[in-house]
Amino acid sequence: MTTTEAGATVPSGESQEAGAQEIVTDHDRGIHGYHKQKDEHLKRLRRIEGQIRGLQRMVDEDVYCIDILTQVSASTKALQSFALQLLEEHLRHCVADAALKGGTEIDAKVEEATKAIGRLLRT
Amino acid sequence: MTTTEAGATVPSGESQEAGAQEIVTDHDRGIHGYHKQKDEHLKRLRRIEGQIRGLQRMVDEDVYCIDILTQVSASTKALQSFALQLLEEHLRHCVADAALKGGTEIDAKVEEATKAIGRLLRT
Amino acid sequence: MTTTEAGATVPSGESQEAGAQEIVTDHDRGIHGYHKQKDEHLKRLRRIEGQIRGLQRMVDEDVYCIDILTQVSASTKALQSFALQLLEEHLRHCVADAALKGGTEIDAKVEEATKAIGRLLRT
Amino acid sequence: MTTTEAGATVPSGESQEAGAQEIVTDHDRGIHGYHKQKDEHLKRLRRIEGQIRGLQRMVDEDVYCIDILTQVSASTKALQSFALQLLEEHLRHCVADAALKGGTEIDAKVEEATKAIGRLLRT
Numbered sequence: 001m002t003t004t005e006a007g008a009t010v011p012s013g014e015s016q017e018a019g020a021q022e023i024v025t026d027h028d029r030g031i032h033g034y035h036k037q038k039d040e041h042l043k044r045l046r047r048i049e050g051q052i053r054g055l056q057r058m059v060d061e062d063v064y065c066i067d068i069l070t071q072v073s074a075s076t077k078a079l080q081s082f083a084l085q086l087l088e089e090h091l092r093h094c095v096a097d098a099a100l101k102g103g104t105e106i107d108a109k110v111e112e113a114t115k116a117i118g119r120l121l122r123t
Numbered sequence: 124m125t126t127t128e129a130g131a132t133v134p135s136g137e138s139q140e141a142g143a144q145e146i147v148t149d150h151d152r153g154i155h156g157y158h159k160q161k162d163e164h165l166k167r168l169r170r171i172e173g174q175i176r177g178l179q180r181m182v183d184e185d186v187y188c189i190d191i192l193t194q195v196s197a198s199t200k201a202l203q204s205f206a207l208q209l210l211e212e213h214l215r216h217c218v219a220d221a222a223l224k225g226g227t228e229i230d231a232k233v234e235e236a237t238k239a240i241g242r243l244l245r246t
Numbered sequence: 247m248t249t250t251e252a253g254a255t256v257p258s259g260e261s262q263e264a265g266a267q268e269i270v271t272d273h274d275r276g277i278h279g280y281h282k283q284k285d286e287h288l289k290r291l292r293r294i295e296g297q298i299r300g301l302q303r304m305v306d307e308d309v310y311c312i313d314i315l316t317q318v319s320a321s322t323k324a325l326q327s328f329a330l331q332l333l334e335e336h337l338r339h340c341v342a343d344a345a346l347k348g349g350t351e352i353d354a355k356v357e358e359a360t361k362a363i364g365r366l367l368r369t
Numbered sequence: 370m371t372t373t374e375a376g377a378t379v380p381s382g383e384s385q386e387a388g389a390q391e392i393v394t395d396h397d398r399g400i401h402g403y404h405k406q407k408d409e410h411l412k413r414l415r416r417i418e419g420q421i422r423g424l425q426r427m428v429d430e431d432v433y434c435i436d437i438l439t440q441v442s443a444s445t446k447a448l449q450s451f452a453l454q455l456l457e458e459h460l461r462h463c464v465a466d467a468a469l470k471g472g473t474e475i476d477a478k479v480e481e482a483t484k485a486i487g488r489l490l491r492t
Contacts, residue, residue: 038305045302052295059287065336066362072329073365076322080244083318088237090311091218096229099222106219114211116312117240119319121203122491161428168425175418182410188459189485195452196488199445206441213434239435242442245368326490334483337464342475345468352465360457363486367449 037089044082051075083120087113160212167205174198206243210236283335290328297321329366333359406458413451420444452489456482 052075058068090113098109175198181191213236221232298321304314336359344355421444427437459482467478 041305042302045298045305049295049298049302052291052298056288056291056295059284059291065332065340066358068332069329069336069362070365072325072332073362073368076325076329076366079318079322079325083315083322084237084241084244086311086314086318087240088233090315091214091233091236092229094311095214095218096222096233099219106215110211110214110219112312113214114207116315116319117210117243118207119316120240120244120322121207122319164428165425168421168428172418172421172425175414175421179411179414179418182407182414188455188463189481191455192452192459192485193488195448195455196485196491199448199452199489202441202445202448206438206445209434209437209441213438217434235435239438239442242439243445245442330483330487330490333486334479337460337479337482338475341460341464342468342479345465352461356457356460356465359460360453363456363489364453366486366490367453 037085041082041086044078044085048075048078048082051078080120087117087120160208164205164209167201167208171198171201171205174201203243210240210243283331287328287332290324290331294321294324294328297324326366333363333366406454410451410455413447413454417444417447417451420447449489456486456489 051071055068055071055075058071095106095109095113098105174194178191178194178198181194218229218232218236221228297317301314301317301321304317341352341355341359344351420440424437424440424444427440464475464478464482467474
């Protein structure tokens with residue numbers, strides 16, 4: 001039994017005949033693409049939380065507007081960068097899984113991902 | 124012989140044993156995801172070209188700055204929306220194809236797509 | 247003695263002759279444009295901090311990637327909206343003050359503000 | 370008669386008594402902030418028009434999706450950069466003019482400019 005890049009268990013032997021429907025992926029087991037980087041994600045988010053608390057301090061201490069705006073840009077960039085990493089893992093796992101399974105799920109997954117990208121672009 | 128959502132030809136019968144390496148996809152044949160929407164894409168782009176020419180007229184006729192900025196926002200939005208549609212087709216075809224083929228290509232494709240999304244986000 | 251929209255004290259009577267150099271603005275007194283909305287800003291930022299903590303919970307509880315991305319978009323939008331309000335107050339006070347004072351300060355202030363807007367756009 | 374940075378004619382002599390209401394600015398004369406850079410703006414926009422035509426060629430010649438997306442990012446960036454330059458001139462002239470005139474016009478102008486920036490951010 002081998003595992004593909006997409007984390008799907010490729011059935012071998014008799015299960016082969018059973019067809020694509022029986023492919024069981026990490027995703028089916030409730031393991032999303034990002035779970036391996038969980039610690040890294042939490043570390044990133046805690047850093048962003050620290051930046052937001054830094055912004056509160058800046059406003060409280062009447063720091064010059066432009067310097068606050070620079071810090072807002074840094075926080076937004078950090079959030080976008082976190083989103084990109086999450087998205088990359090999502091494409092690598094959930095979307096690739098759907099492709100392996102065949103059927104119409106890939107369409108739904110790609111549409112869903114594209115809408116999420118659209119929301120990120122419009123902010 | 125059936126065609127999956129991702130446009131890949133699923134091998135049947137004896138070709139099955141030959142393994143993933145022999146899957147021939149639209150993408151291999153030089154047919155990219157967006158070729159079916161080519162006319163629609165060209166129509167969209169011609170409309171955007173018209174908007175840019177409209178901007179030149181506005182500058183030439185000394186239209187009020189804010190009105191020009193509104194038109195710039197509309198053109199940027201149209202470009203982003205074109206990019207999103209292209210990206211959706213790319214994910215549905217090229218990325219899904221790579222997933223079907225197995226191996227490490229999916230990683231390369233997902234990384235490439237994520238970098239393209241990152242470039243769109245940062246503009 | 248009247249106060250203009252920009253918060254500058256318009257000199258009357260004999261001080262008129264003394265010229266623009268003696269205009270003393272809120273900005274000179276270390277009161278930046280945003281100080282009046284300080285409480286509102288801090289409330290907004292605390293809400294964003296709560297959103298970021300919500301994101302950590304979502305990652306920790308293995309929530310579906312797309313739902314996390316939606317929450318990231320909401321947080322980014324909230325940050326951008328905070329930035330816009332700060333920028334509006336900055337233009338109304340600091341930039342307008344520089345205009346009232348005359349001289350080259352307005353050029354420096356406008357360039358500085360434009361660069362800050364550019365940084366916001368590119369994130 | 371001297372001209373301030375904001376392009377406003379500072380009244381001297383007897384016109385002084387007439388007060389702020391009579392300040393006549395370039396803006397009043399229908400000369401917007403950007404008229405001096407008109408040629409440069411038109412050159413930029415023609416270059417962007419060329420990029421959009423390049424995109425049509427790329428789609429027509431079935432160029433790889435990711436390469437098209439890279440070109441879209443470049444065009445969007447060029448549009449945003451044009452918008453930023455226009456905005457800088459607008460702040461330097463129209464907004465600064467409004468500040469010089471006093472009254473409530475500065476509020477209206479700043480609100481208008483902020484809304485335009487918001488539209489640029491959300492694309």
